[in-house]
Amino acid sequence: MTRILVVDDEPQILRALRINLRARGYEVQVAETGAAALKTAASHPPDLVVLDLGLPDLDGVEVIRGLRGWTTVPIIVLSGRAGSEDKVSALDAGADDYVTKPFGVDELLARIRAVTRRLGGGAPVGPALRIGRHTVDLADRTVTRDDGAEVRLTPTQWAMLEKLLRNPGKLVSQRQLLQDVWGPEYQHETNYLRQYMAQLRRKLEDDPARPRHLITEPGMGYRYRP
Amino acid sequence: MTRILVVDDEPQILRALRINLRARGYEVQVAETGAAALKTAASHPPDLVVLDLGLPDLDGVEVIRGLRGWTTVPIIVLSGRAGSEDKVSALDAGADDYVTKPFGVDELLARIRAVTRRLGGGAPVGPALRIGRHTVDLADRTVTRDDGAEVRLTPTQWAMLEKLLRNPGKLVSQRQLLQDVWGPEYQHETNYLRQYMAQLRRKLEDDPARPRHLITEPGMGYRYRP
DNA sequence: CCGTTTCTTGACGTGGTTTTCACGCAGCCC
DNA sequence: GGGCTGCGTGAAAACCACGTCAAGAAACGG
Numbered sequence: 001m002t003r004i005l006v007v008d009d010e011p012q013i014l015r016a017l018r019i020n021l022r023a024r025g026y027e028v029q030v031a032e033t034g035a036a037a038l039k040t041a042a043s044h045p046p047d048l049v050v051l052d053l054g055l056p057d058l059d060g061v062e063v064i065r066g067l068r069g070w071t072t073v074p075i076i077v078l079s080g081r082a083g084s085e086d087k088v089s090a091l092d093a094g095a096d097d098y099v100t101k102p103f104g105v106d107e108l109l110a111r112i113r114a115v116t117r118r119l120g121g122g123a124p125v126g127p128a129l130r131i132g133r134h135t136v137d138l139a140d141r142t143v144t145r146d147d148g149a150e151v152r153l154t155p156t157q158w159a160m161l162e163k164l165l166r167n168p169g170k171l172v173s174q175r176q177l178l179q180d181v182w183g184p185e186y187q188h189e190t191n192y193l194r195q196y197m198a199q200l201r202r203k204l205e206d207d208p209a210r211p212r213h214l215i216t217e218p219g220m221g222y223r224y225r226p
Numbered sequence: 227m228t229r230i231l232v233v234d235d236e237p238q239i240l241r242a243l244r245i246n247l248r249a250r251g252y253e254v255q256v257a258e259t260g261a262a263a264l265k266t267a268a269s270h271p272p273d274l275v276v277l278d279l280g281l282p283d284l285d286g287v288e289v290i291r292g293l294r295g296w297t298t299v300p301i302i303v304l305s306g307r308a309g310s311e312d313k314v315s316a317l318d319a320g321a322d323d324y325v326t327k328p329f330g331v332d333e334l335l336a337r338i339r340a341v342t343r344r345l346g347g348g349a350p351v352g353p354a355l356r357i358g359r360h361t362v363d364l365a366d367r368t369v370t371r372d373d374g375a376e377v378r379l380t381p382t383q384w385a386m387l388e389k390l391l392r393n394p395g396k397l398v399s400q401r402q403l404l405q406d407v408w409g410p411e412y413q414h415e416t417n418y419l420r421q422y423m424a425q426l427r428r429k430l431e432d433d434p435a436r437p438r439h440l441i442t443e444p445g446m447g448y449r450y451r452p
Numbered sequence: 453c454c455g456t457t458t459c460t461t462g463a464c465g466t467g468g469t470t471t472t473c474a475c476g477c478a479g480c481c482c
Numbered sequence: 483g484g485g486c487t488g489c490g491t492g493a494a495a496a497c498c499a500c501g502t503c504a505a506g507a508a509a510c511g512g
Binding site: 415 | 469
Binding site: 442 | 491
């Protein structure tokens, strides 16, 4: 389920969005200040952020920067100001879209769909990802061994594997992995990586001691080699 | 270079966009009708489409569908109509953004940047850097020998090589290198440079004793010669 | 409520990376 | 020519990161 973090200090808007988004099947988190937004995003990384620029504590652009420091999660900005400079600075700070108040809920929902559409299918991942004698299907979250047996992965294992598989051939740094899977405060818990990488290799690699697809780049990170 | 296809039937807007986009370093193609747009996009696939909805021949949404049938290229819609339904239908048909006329050029440019930012990953370095019989890809962090074998580099070797490769042809002083790779307090440990430069040359140069690409500038620093 | 799975945390041996030291050599200035 | 400096190379030592095992805590499901 897609998790959306809504950041706004006006209770009515917060309420309206929460109801509407929940009704559409999204999981909704809310925050009323910039500081709370950053904290919530860190502990529970959302799949999308809807951010009002007019917050009481922090400047909206600061919140965008705070998020962009460690995540590429899509950000849709809401703002009462229609000025060109506001839009430009927010977009260049890392926002993905900018909606001027008053806005129609239908429009916001359509923009949310437009942004999230890129998320799932956007990555250039063919349905046939292979590791050793296994086929991984990211779309329906299944791993099938060539003899037909299913291999089960835990949520954390999936998150980690998915991050690697969506960047085939590319190096994924330890920090990126930790941030994406566990959140920014886990940046230095590299023992998690070793732990779960070992589990993945045990389940997927032909010879877990000599991995051919889930490669360690010492001191840097990991890489999925097709 | 990013190639943008601008689709609009008003000559002034077309002209204004072409000039502004060219000035920003984009490659610009234009089309005045929906049919021409589809044809041009097919023969010369663009990296981004700016599409006016009010075309004489086809409905704008039809153009979006025509493109989405075979490509996931980002589409930014321009429209004179601010109605909610128009926006929703365009976005749900596959548009990535929707800008209402009249719009500021600054805003459109910012939105173009926002959309393209997701695309390239932001690495402004061409992936085709060559040293001897090797190809270096900074984005993926891979070095491939021409016979297909992978060459592995340690983190320090990468840091040093990257610094040189990101300044092609330019002299990089010893101090700059030491500071970037090891930190400011290592400014005088020039033996590190000799050590690691030798390692890089052994791994990358055709004849490590007579380097052709990783050049020493005695007393000053090092240089990557393409 | 209990059993099972999953996540978190700690410890340890091993291998690779970094750091450090030593030596030979070429160019340069006095 | 002698002394000096800076560069390239080799090898040993110190250090760090990785993989692995193991066990406790937390979350989950019946």
